[in-house]
Amino acid sequence: MTHGLTHANPSKLRDLCPALQNKIYFNYGGQGPLPTPSLDAIIASWKRIQELGPFTTDIWPYISAEVNKTRGRLARLCNVPAHRLALSENVTTGCVLPLWGLPLEVGDHILISDCEHPGVVAACHELARRRQLQVNTLPVKQLRLGRDEHAQTDHDVLAAIEQQLTTRTRLVVLSHLLWNTGQQMPIAAVAAQLRQHAAQPYLLVDAAQSVGQIPVAEAAQAADIYAFTGHKWACGPEGLGGVAISERMLTEAHPTVIGWRSLQDETRAVADDPDPFHHDSRRFEVATSCVPLMAGLRRSLDLLEQEGSDGDRLERIRTLSEHLWRDLQSMHGVSPLLKGPPPAGLVSFQMHSEAEQSIPSELVKTLGAEQIWIRDLADPICLRACTHVCTSHNDLEQLTQGIRRISTQNQGG
């Protein structure tokens, strides 16, 4: 049973998402559902491009407006000026393109948290191999306090960083919301801490789980690279994201994957041009991408806004995740990873049993057979359910009943 959950504010967004009509969905952290109006906006944009273009003098004002509106919208979300916001295909591109342009020297150190996504970790290790850097690990996986004790978590994160920083640390890599434990990192405080450090390390933040879920302006402004996607919590189409880049990145980092969008003059190649690239975020953009996606992402952000302010939405997400957390906490043989209600909507937990069906991947399948969808994670081995503004009371009931059933079977026989 989920206790005291208000029915006062049913989600309009929910009704607009076909993906949510035939299943009980908790994988917003993997991919969010695409609302029908967003798909309609994408289709309309494609038709408009065909009507005006696709490659005519008439099309450029439309494309520019699409790019500028989207860049502006994502920049406002991050509360950074538009010239600091680059569009990207996905979180990885947003992280790695600026990352590989950093002015690092042989022997410099990178400090990476032990909760980063494997893709980002592998990119850092390959960068380290190529540039002969040392990779150090920042332990945050064991920080398991709930949101009520976030001050202690913040303190522990800053202390761990203080302990791991060396005189050669030039880059710190830390997610805003940890994708596995669901813990929130104090990005602005970390940025302030790094500014006090003699080596002035850059701060790369994987914001895959934060944009669309929690207010991000403070963190996005403070980070050097704040990379996100539109297709998870923002419920936009797959294939479009953004990255907020600090002023010093714009002057100190070189573009990596260069294409016509990176160039000040895209019409001709000038040999030995000492200054070929845009001085703003476009130096980290590449070439032709799927413009119609932009209208879809903006529409999804509109629909999210209609669900309430950033703060209101987080409040709702937290109410839902707290209920789920409490239900899980109360079940025999089930342990949430966090020792208190989660800071946002990521609720990770473990089941204790030798029974085959409590192997996480098997449990995902068992619940999936009832069209209840959560996911399993490998490190730490656990299950993860995400609550979003479109999560319903019934969703939570179905999930907790499903888990309780399996848990009871495991215990009882």
Place this chain on the structure above:
Amino acid sequence: MTHGLTHANPSKLRDLCPALQNKIYFNYGGQGPLPTPSLDAIIASWKRIQELGPFTTDIWPYISAEVNKTRGRLARLCNVPAHRLALSENVTTGCVLPLWGLPLEVGDHILISDCEHPGVVAACHELARRRQLQVNTLPVKQLRLGRDEHAQTDHDVLAAIEQQLTTRTRLVVLSHLLWNTGQQMPIAAVAAQLRQHAAQPYLLVDAAQSVGQIPVAEAAQAADIYAFTGHKWACGPEGLGGVAISERMLTEAHPTVIGWRSLQDETRAVADDPDPFHHDSRRFEVATSCVPLMAGLRRSLDLLEQEGSDGDRLERIRTLSEHLWRDLQSMHGVSPLLKGPPPAGLVSFQMHSEAEQSIPSELVKTLGAEQIWIRDLADPICLRACTHVCTSHNDLEQLTQGIRRISTQNQGG
């Protein structure tokens, strides 16, 4: 007047493209029109993803099938095994991701043709700056013979390469079809030539203008990096392309922009893993991209095939471009760049007049006001009209009449 053009084979593809219904279109080399069935396939894919997922155990077989079908289709087009074909967002990504993974040493030389796209040139220059390489130029811009004398052109290209190769040349960058002059490069012969060279230079081929227009299998098999997009001559959606990669690239080049798709095990990051990446083309793929585009590109390729075999389509394109070339050739004050009929569908030309309206960008606007769309290029300064299988007799008539009108005004007063 366009002479002797058969009306026997009207294009079905043409009727399926909304972009071709309200304009006279010659910018296939910039972006091709998207047929309605391809947009429908994209929409259907999006809906299917929402129905099955977007992130559930039920969705993965569908996503895998989409990726595998698309990879297989593009691999067959290039006549390479599927494990040598990576999907990419655009031509630039396809070129640059493998490019930056090449094992180059300080002091190595790169040889780039003087007809490469500015994005690729800038990427090579930035690579040279970072790795301290020397960039040399391969002159092919002045090769202006028509397709009837292609043997001479082929000979001249090979001779120019022979002359520019040094003992340190480790990379040659050459487009298959030059985007400005429309000339075709003998890629397979160049590859054979480079294999005889002691330094065994890699061959990077920008295939932006060739895939969907001319048979590419021989060149794609021979190159080390053969990068193309689906959104030009193949009439697919913007944001999806591919790159054929040689076996030696797969073993010798490192991935650059790394994401979960590059990794053998995407579920966890293993510190000091000596072998984290896929051994096939996926090492050059990154992370989440727009899966629904794949169904659209395949549909467009189906529709192209229905227009005739590769060879038949090229024959048709050539018939059209030859007619355009002859008409332009016959006009006072108009000079095609090539001295004979073009090898494919790119027809570049210059107008000789001091009149303001013969400034290329002005001429583009003047024709555009009549909904006749060609483009101007900066190097060499010229105009470019592309003929494709969906170009009609009437399109050619309208274009030549428009140019003749302007030309007459320029000459007459």
